[in-house]
Amino acid sequence: MSDLLVQASRISVHRDGRLTLQPTDFAVRAGETVGIYGPNGAGKSTLLQALAGLLPLSSGSVTIAGKILGQDLTPLAYHRRIAAVFQEPLLLRGTVSHNVGLGLALRGIRKSEREERVQPVLEQLKIGHLSNRPVSKLSGGEAQRASLARALVLDPEVLFLDEPFAALDQPTRRRLVRELGELLRARRIATVFVTHELTEVSTLCDRCVILDAGTILQEGTTRTVLERPQTQRVAEILDMQE
């Protein structure tokens, strides 16, 4: 299909001598948000990191816009087309604006242009007033907003989110999920979203996959998967949240 942006074919991953991701196919189309849902230890983060080119693959390949990672495209070139946000904000020393502009600086973009691009994203994420604050003085929610801004300012072709709200309190989490949903819809960024919160899947994702023990058990539109689990195990996994 021509609108496939990122495609993984039969990718598998070994970690510490154990097969943590069985040979798996996965695809993300332009503009859609795909959720990866499953219990703890299902291999969700492993799948995301493999798709993001952060783990060595035991088999298979990842392509972006038809170019194969490692063959047609170096990992560095691939990483400069994507962005990722993890569970922890993983901010570096310095101010919020320094962190948010870091990816741009690594791409050799001049300071004046960085400043022009950083401030609007900070405003979108409602942390414009924190631009000069050292990251050590941010709350958890503010830090995660800064981390999201750092990813969004890059205008990535694909955004990988690995449980970005897991460490936040419920009110902050709900607010951020709602705001992120609006941003992703407005900017039409293809997104892969790992979570173990069903409400986040239903709020943010067009499609979702259910992962268990390193294997995709079911995939489809979010509504279909949530309403019509194909196996007893998928139903059990979905019920774990109820």
Added chain:
Amino acid sequence: MGPEAWSYWAEIGQGFIGAIRLLVTGDPETWAIIRQSLLISVSATLASMALGVPIGAWLANARFVGRGVVLALCNTGFGLPPVVVGLILSILLLRHGPLGYLNLRFTPAAMMIGQFILSLPIIINLTVVALQQLNPKLRLQIRVLGASRLQTLWLLGREIRLPLLVAYMAGFGAVVSEVGASQMLGGNLPGSTRVLTTAIVMETGMGHYDRAMAYGIVLLLLVALIVGLLTWAQQGDRQR
């Protein structure tokens, strides 16, 4: 207190006053020794940083058979006896030894090599420890931000700049105050390989307590400077 004790304390007191006079009046011999000590130890430790930090960064992340042995060797390096390093290097640098053709024996370069070997394991080890204390996902985050290998190393180094400063100070502190390797490799030649520690040993042996104390005061001031710089850096870092 008996007359002998008085005479003892008077001599020490005179020595101390003489030491201050040597430092304050800018005695050329004293300042030449201080300059030489700093030159040799600062450059040896800088060379150790240049090699030790990349090795430490690699060791912190690499997974290979024998990694534990390499780390254990670096740990052992913390307690490397300077006289043993001096002995081994002296043997290697003997005129008919494997490195004799370099003609380095009793030169500042030989002392730098000895001090480089002494400080290298300290710097490797402290770099490994500092990097291992960072969140392992930070490296992934930096990579996915689009950092090249060199940029990644720079950003990680920036994150551990205070531990790296500690590593430098620890390496410098260890080598500027050692005497065994410097004595054996340098030979304490005036104007060339005479440094603070070897000069203290020599002047004490000759009964020149004023000079020995002047050098001792400088060594103590250097240690105080190291501790002061570290404290300043730590406090500044906490406020950032």
